[in-house]
Amino acid sequence: MRALLVILHRYVGLAIAGFLVIAGLTGSIVAFQSELDAWLNPSLFHIERTGQSLSPSRLAKAIEHADPAVEIFTLVFPSAPGESAQAFVGSRGGDTALAYDQLFVDPGTGAILGRRMNGVFGLDRLRLIPFLYRLHSSLTMPGNWGAWLMGGIALAWMFDCFAGFALTLPRGRPFWKKWKLAWTIKRGAGPYRLNLDLHRACGLWLLAILFLLALSGVSLNLNSELFRPVLSALLPTSPRIWDQPAPPTAPPMTLDWNDALAKAKGEAARRHWDHPVAMIYAARAQGFYGIRFGRPHQAGFGASTIFVSAADGHILSVEEAGAGKAGDMIAGLMLPVHSGQVAGLPGRILICVTGLVVAMLSITGVYIWWRKRASRSSRRRANRRPAAIARSGALDAAQ
Template sequence: MTKALHTPAGAAATRGTRLRPWLVRVHRWVGLAIAPFLVVAALTGSAIAFREELDAWLNPDLFEATASGTPLSPSEIVAKVEAADPQVRVFRVPLPHEPGEALEVGVQPRIDPATRRPFAIDHNEVFVDPVTGAVLGRRLFGAFRIDRPHLMPMLYQLHFSLMTPARWGIWLLGGVAILWFLDGFVAIVLTFPRARPFLAHWRTAWRIKRGASPYRLNLDLHRAGGLWLWALLLILAFTGAAINLNVEAARPLVSAFSTLTPSAREQGAPRLRRPPAEPKLGFEGAFAAARRAIAERGWTMQPLDATYLRPYGVYFVSVAAPGPGHDDGIGHPHLFFDDQDGTLLRAEVPGDGSAGDVFLDLQHPLHTGRIAGLAGRIVVCIAGIVTAMLTVTGVVLWAAKRRRARRPRAVMTTVAAE
């Protein structure tokens, strides 16, 4: 026995035995600390993997337009929406793509001349029939309201920011994602068997025993579920941290290894105007400028929507190939135009640029599963459910062990009292 301990294998086994209790504690307390946030993020992530489809299914009165005919121009849509509510200014206009689909128009409050403050409005989205310009409904995207119009936007905001003020929730979930990512390596080490041969015994960790006790079933679900989806869950954790902490951590870290193109916010900072100037270019002009830029590049694409960033004097136009699935793959281009003369200021094309640019471009499509289209979204949806299950079973296992640990103490106390 003594000689075995002095062999390299024996020394390694001894170190592993000493390290394991510490790893168990790390896994336990990190898991308990992030458990409530991870369950919320996991379940909301599963739901919003199909946010657009579920939103349209829940709210046919908002998303379905019944009129037939030639769609109105963007300027006519803007005029209809602003005439229906003079207290709002349209800042986002989509182009109609499929017959029977309503337009989801973004609005923001105008400044009240009397108070010089923004009007108090109860919505930021207006749903419009593209043929008649009739307003089909309104909602406040991101409001904490558990009703059909607001459910999916609320789940999206919960997943991204926990609906907290400022950026506190975004930072918190970014930190949770970092802990989840690091704990993933601790978790897989804890599945390694101490007995040899390694592979023969590790194979057991990948299985769920039939007819097992409740405790063993929870253990198998926790361990085997984590092993089978380990690589995918690491990707979701890493990309979640990179998305939420993009400015604070992801870009600075990546820039240490690769040159990065300045972000839109960095490039646009000198253009910030207070108070904003009135635009000489309207939405139709922005779409026309986008079509010219598309033609110059030889792209087989068309504009999707335009967003007016008034403080920066910029129109932000999304373009993509015709047909559904324009958000799939690595994403689609975005073009930025000056609101005075239509000059192209910036073109963001996913997959272009340095290795660091491409790496950052991949984070969102990997996190949402859209990198692999419908199949990828299904996998992400399932992964969210599994993550919630792993978290719950982990808490159940901890509670069961805690109850077991207290029983001997209770018995000892009773014996001593007698």
């Protein structure tokens, strides 16, 4: 069994090492993406004046008046005075391609502060952080291919965590005394031993976090394909509004942004929610609005969402953070766990550091494999040399 685990850990680790280096390094940055993006682009994220913000409908009209070719899908509201609002847009009717899909807006006047295409390649300050986020989540591959690939890597990483843990368990006695060595890093050791200790000890100390990162990665990238079906088979889980197929033709959006917000706020007040509105998005193909309540980087289960019919304004569904059935609560925890927001700022710092450790574990794993392979090759060459000499001597004697 141990020999099989060695082979699995070795070759699964080698196969996913490069991807984990990318995911780990970019994940360390993504843990603070909003702060870093605002620091790099202050003219987009900050405004000098503060005052009354426009209503969502007036803000949407101001944006669409500035560029009639756009259709707004999401409005993101400022979380504090002096911050800009954001809008994510698409081409009205889908006929013409836009050079941007994200706008930054003065929430008090509707003036456009800037535009960009979110997630496209770019190392300049405008595009860097969104590009790194997309690289982290999907390797910038088109469609769902990148998400599926990273989800498969996360799944392999989950099982590799178990294999790596099992290989640290000593085979002889005294068990605890021998196993204690696996948790430590020997001082003054040579390069090979240092890499081995770093790989083994850091993997053990952060095993729970590494496993949760892998599990939540599966959830975020293979949610409907794998995570949700397995979760629903194991635990009671409520159906989601997104599980319903979209109608053959997009329903008319009778309600405007203000009406949808008013309906959602009424439902939130009935449930005694005290969180501010973070964003509104229009699911035009399905015919409803989603209104998300919560503060940025809020510790705990994350944001809650109320879904309002765009046809008649009735409440279609409510996804309350930390509520619902057991499966709902676990599913709702996946994003806060993956981002570290479940524990607030300390959790995000931990995820940032863990991302660097993930990259280190991958690099040290490859180094350990390379050293062992070089050592085995050297031994084989050494074993073949006496045999070759013997054969040469036998030939000489025969001649």
